[in-house]
Structure formats: structure tokens, C-alpha cells
Amino acid sequence: MNIQQYEPIVGIPVIGQLRRLGERLKGLRVVHVNSTAEGGGVAEILAWMVPLMNDLGLDTRWRVISGTNEFFSVTKAIHNGLQGYSVLLKKRDWDVYQDVNRENVKALKDELEEADIVVIHDPQPAPLLELCTRRRGRWIWRCHIDASHPSRSVWKGLKPFVEKYDASIFSMCQFAQLLRHPQYLIAPSIDPLSEKNIDLDDHELDAVREQFDLNPGVPVLVQISRFDRFKDPVGVIEAYRMVKKMTPVQLVLAGGGATDDPEGKEVLDAVMEAAEGDPDIHVELLPPAANRTVNALQRIADIVVQKSTREGFGLTVTEGLWKGKPVIGGDAGGIRLQVVDYHTGFLVMTPEGAANRIRFLLHHREQCGRMGKTGRELVREYYLLTRHLREYLTLMYALVGQTTEHTVMV
Amino acid sequence: MNPFDIMDCSLLIRMSGLPPAYNLRELRDRIAVCGPDVLYHHFCETPLSPTFEYPDHRNDFAVWASRRLSDKILAERLGAVDPYACPSIEGLREVVLDVIDERLSEVTMIPWARPGHEFYFMEATTLVFDSGERVRALRELPEAIGRMSNGSIYFHFLEAQRRQPVGMDDFSNWIGGFGKTGAPYVEALRRIDFYFYTLRELREELVRVLEPLRGKRS
Numbered sequence A: 001m002n003i004q005q006y007e008p009i010v011g012i013p014v015i016g017q018l019r020r021l022g023e024r025l026k027g028l029r030v031v032h033v034n035s036t037a038e039g040g041g042v043a044e045i046l047a048w049m050v051p052l053m054n055d056l057g058l059d060t061r062w063r064v065i066s067g068t069n070e071f072f073s074v075t076k077a078i079h080n081g082l083q084g085y086s087v088l089l090k091k092r093d094w095d096v097y098q099d100v101n102r103e104n105v106k107a108l109k110d111e112l113e114e115a116d117i118v119v120i121h122d123p124q125p126a127p128l129l130e131l132c133t134r135r136r137g138r139w140i141w142r143c144h145i146d147a148s149h150p151s152r153s154v155w156k157g158l159k160p161f162v163e164k165y166d167a168s169i170f171s172m173c174q175f176a177q178l179l180r181h182p183q184y185l186i187a188p189s190i191d192p193l194s195e196k197n198i199d200l201d202d203h204e205l206d207a208v209r210e211q212f213d214l215n216p217g218v219p220v221l222v223q224i225s226r227f228d229r230f231k232d233p234v235g236v237i238e239a240y241r242m243v244k245k246m247t248p249v250q251l252v253l254a255g256g257g258a259t260d261d262p263e264g265k266e267v268l269d270a271v272m273e274a275a276e277g278d279p280d281i282h283v284e285l286l287p288p289a290a291n292r293t294v295n296a297l298q299r300i301a302d303i304v305v306q307k308s309t310r311e312g313f314g315l316t317v318t319e320g321l322w323k324g325k326p327v328i329g330g331d332a333g334g335i336r337l338q339v340v341d342y343h344t345g346f347l348v349m350t351p352e353g354a355a356n357r358i359r360f361l362l363h364h365r366e367q368c369g370r371m372g373k374t375g376r377e378l379v380r381e382y383y384l385l386t387r388h389l390r391e392y393l394t395l396m397y398a399l400v401g402q403t404t405e406h407t408v409m410v
Numbered sequence B: 001m002n003p004f005d006i007m008d009c010s011l012l013i014r015m016s017g018l019p020p021a022y023n024l025r026e027l028r029d030r031i032a033v034c035g036p037d038v039l040y041h042h043f044c045e046t047p048l049s050p051t052f053e054y055p056d057h058r059n060d061f062a063v064w065a066s067r068r069l070s071d072k073i074l075a076e077r078l079g080a081v082d083p084y085a086c087p088s089i090e091g092l093r094e095v096v097l098d099v100i101d102e103r104l105s106e107v108t109m110i111p112w113a114r115p116g117h118e119f120y121f122m123e124a125t126t127l128v129f130d131s132g133e134r135v136r137a138l139r140e141l142p143e144a145i146g147r148m149s150n151g152s153i154y155f156h157f158l159e160a161q162r163r164q165p166v167g168m169d170d171f172s173n174w175i176g177g178f179g180k181t182g183a184p185y186v187e188a189l190r191r192i193d194f195y196f197y198t199l200r201e202l203r204e205e206l207v208r209v210l211e212p213l214r215g216k217r218s
Helices: A003-010 A012-024 A041-055 A069-082 A091-114 A152-162 A202-211 A233-244 A262-275 A291-300 A315-322 A351-362 A365-382 A385-400 B024-033 B036-044 B060-067 B072-079 B089-106 B138-147 B150-162 B170-176 B183-190 B199-215
Strands: A029-034 A059-064 A117-121 A138-142 A167-170 A183-185 A220-224 A250-255 A281-285 A303-306 A327-330 A345-348 A407-409 B004-015 B122-135
Touching: A003 A012, A003 A385, A012 A385, A012 B004, A012 B122, A012 B150, A029 A041, A029 A091, A041 A059, A041 A385, A059 A091, A069 A091, A069 A152, A117 A385, A138 A385, A167 A385, A202 A291, A220 A233, A220 A291, A220 A315, A233 A250, A233 A262, A233 A351, A250 A291, A262 A281, A291 A315, A303 A315, A303 A351, A315 A327, A315 A365, A327 A351, A345 A351, A351 A365, A385 B004, A385 B122, B004 B138, B004 B150, B004 B170, B024 B060, B024 B089, B036 B060, B036 B089, B036 B122, B036 B150, B060 B072, B072 B089, B122 B138, B122 B150, B138 B170, B138 B199, B150 B170, B150 B199, B170 B183, B183 B199
Parallel strands: A029 A059, A029 A117, A117 A138, A138 A167, A167 A183, A220 A250, A220 A303, A250 A281, A303 A327, A327 A345, A407 B122
Antiparallel strands: A183 B004, B004 B122
16 A cells, blocks of 8 residues: 555645655654554554555554453443443443553553654543653544533543643544643545445446346435434435435435444334335445445445434545535534535435435436536545545644644744 | 745644634624634635635635524625735734624624534644745746645745735746746736635636746746
């Protein structure tokens, strides 16, 4: 994996800029720490960020902490609490949280204390900072979670661990919390060369069409998401039914979902019930590795739907826009940054709103094309990994130079 | 003639520390006390920020007034504020407060944003670095601009307006050094209504305006 591969997509100036930043940070020792080597958004980001930072000249490493089941239950509860769910964490839970970090620091201490920059991802490894008493570099806490309305008790418990960092990074301003150090805003991104986003040929699309028994002559609506009530899959079916009364259409609801998650199972059951008896509704529980299938479905779609009532950044929207599709998105979270009425799609709040906008787009195909083009350019400009990487490098430069001035000549 | 040094820049956005504004009164009060970098960010750094560029309004306050407060009158007035026409950030602050105060005196109810649509005050650090590339002759300039990153276009054309000589972009400043040969191009650059271009569009417009230089000897 190297940065040059992205030049045909983002252009010479963007790659040149990254190379120049890389030159100035050459040899900088950076360590990223998280709690999982694969699966989940953070591991996905680090899987490209670490090799690309190295390709640009930095000395970047990725370390993963290990933990007990009890530890991961506690950190899952912290995660849920930051997302606003009511959770109760006892003193013993916070002790487990610290004990596991104490165990991990034994193997990591020297490397972390020597590093110029340490980036700690999410709450799991946050206590490492105060365990590395001889740290010489700058430490960043990167919060990937929508912490816009955290549970007060959970935030109160976590805050002492994160406020000692030199800086933190949040994905959106709405997610930032009041902390004493600077809070930087870096939006997430997609990798245009990943399985989920790379160009696919027509044969592959035809195969997926066949697999899902989709009629190539009838417009397709696609929502890719977990079966989670905040993604409102039942609302999408309602919207589809309203549209179908007026015009032929097919719906695909596909995504991962843990069958051991009682709430996910409940939502999936409700979706199956709502879809029952309609052969044009295709509900598919996809395995985590089905990235090419997701890619193909988004490319087959005439309109991508993401009717969430609550959302983080909404990278499925980014993916849909990158494939040149207009997106009907719920008026929530980061969807608002990406979906702009009449430019890249439509923001909606109800199944009725979604149905009206879908009908409008199905009858104004030239607008679909124009919006798709605008959306793809929006993503090219702001939501590809090259922008993400540039902002990380810029932040590292600013932190190493310890500057918060407005304009800094490098 | 000295070569033209191509610089590049990258923006690093951070929270300003001010609480968000939920209504127009709060927006006014925060603008009155915010740091100059906050005002500069929401007025001038929007082209480098990773958000959709609304063609109707080029500053974040106007976009918020239009989309979140649904106050089209205020949005139009704020959208008409040209930060590059103000002599200083304090001058800009005065103009913005005047527009908002006028609107507050007209409305019977203070417009509020729905929860989740508050205005967040941000600021940024701009890292400027030398690209190492040089333009040595006038005829090389259009092609060099065509290859420039958005950061370079921003730095040399927009950010430059704040530096000495104030109100002039770096390209005009350099071309002006070529005397009569450069004069018509300085004038053509001056006529670009840059406030309503995205950086990509601005780059294309600069290349279009300077295209005839490709044949010039200098």
C-alpha cells in the first residue's frame, strides 16, 4: 500500500502536499494504540493509515492492547455510555478498566515513552497515559464515538483519564466535550481503493443482481446498515410502500447485525415482518467480510437511502455519494454535512418525506445524475483518506512544534 | 526578477472553547467576544473547511441563519458582508454585529435553532510550507497554477489579501513586477469576483485569465 496509488483519484497536487508534509515529519516516531486488530471502524482506519504514514517517511507503529472478557464488557459499557445510553458502572468496573491497562503497559511502556507522538484511540487504552510517567512525546486522545450526549456518570468517570492528554480529536464539533486541552476536529473518511469502494465491472454487478434476484428493469433503493432501530429500517419499508403505490420499485435492506444482540434480533424480526409477502423487498443479513457485495449493491442502486434518526458521521452515506448516487438521508449527525437538499440528495425526517423525495428523484433522472456527480466530487474533495491523512500530519506537526498560533510558517 | 515561490498550506480546525449558540441573541453575544481567529475562520477559511460549499452564502453565519434559523433576510444581509472589504477583523466584527443588531430590532421573536442545529464556534491553525517549486517566467505561471493544490490557491489568492500589500493577491504582486507586460493581467485578476468561487473553480478561472501568458517571453 502506498500513497502513489491514490494519485489517479485525487490528483497530483493532493499527493504532492502529503509528500511535503511527510518530508517535514520524516523519522517522527508515532505509535497508534487501540484495542482490536481487526473488525470495526478504528481497525479499518489504522489498517491504511499506518502503512501510508510509513510510506510518507514517518516511523509509525500500531499496537493493540489485550484484555479479559470482563474488561471488554466494561469498555463496551463505557462506549454505550458515551453514546448516551444509561449504563451503571461500579467502582469495581473502573478498577478492571485500570488493571487491564496496567497489565498492558508493561510491554508497551518503553515504546510509548520514547515516541514523539502517541495516538490513543477510543476509551479502552486511555489510562495508558498516566501509566507512562516518563513520556517525552505528545499524546493525543482520538475519540471515534458520537459523544454528543454522553451519560453524565460515564463521562465523569472517563474524563480524568482523557483530560491529561495534550489534545483530543473528535469527528464532528457536536461530538466534542469541554476539556482543558485543544480539541481538534477531523472527520472520518473512506478508502476509494478498498473492497467496499473500488470500481467494479458490470459482470460483478450482474452477479450480485442475480444473487439478490433483482429485476434490472425496475429502479432499486438500497439502504446498507446494521439492523438497529436508529437506522429506521421499518421506516424505509414504509417509505418504499408509499412509493410503490405510484411507481414500480425494489428495495434492498442489507447489513451486518449480530444475532446475539437481543435488540438487533428484535429489529430484524420487525423488519422481516414488515417485509413479509413482498418479493420486491430484499432483506439480507450480510457477513462482516461482504464488502464487495455492499459495494455492488450501492452501485446497483438508483437511490441510496440512509434514513437514520440518529447517526455518527454516516460513512455509508459517504460510500453512496462516492458511487455517484443521490442519497436520501435522515436529518441526523454527519449525514447533514454530506446530504444537501437539491445538491447531493435530500434530508428527510419521516417515511412520508423519504417517499416524496424518492418519487421526485425517480421522475427527475437527470437530477439524479447531477446530484450524483456533485456528491462524488464532495467526497473526492473532503472525505477520502488523503484529506484525513493530511489533517493528522498537520496536527502532528502543530503538536511537535507546540503551536496554536493562527498562521505558522513551516 | 525573483522567481515566484509556490507555498502550500493546510488547515487544522479546533473548537474555540466558546459554548454553542442556540439562538440569534446568543450568536450575537458570542461574536462580540470571540477571538479574531474565530471570526476569520467562519468568514474566510470556509473554502478550506471540509463541508459542502453552499453556492448562496460564503460564510458560516449566513448559512446558519438561512438553514437553521430559517431567517432569509438575515442570511442575505450576512451573506453580503465581504470580509475582504473590511480593513481589519475588528472592522468585520463591527459590521457583523451591526447587521445582527438591526435584525434583532426588527424581529418580534428571537429566532431559535432546533436542538442539534446549534452554531459551534471554531478556529483554525494554518500551517504554511514552501512547496519547493518555483515559477521563473511569466509563461510558466498558468501551468503552475493548474497544478497547485487547493491550499496553494487559498494561500496565494485569498490569504494573501490580508498580508502586505493588503488587498492584493500574490500572483498580481509578482506579475506586477513585469511592468507593462504584466499590467493587463494584474487588472484581469483584480476583476475576478473570487468570493463566490470554490477553490477548484478559482484555480480554473485563474488559469483561464492567465492563459495568454503561455506565449509570452519574459
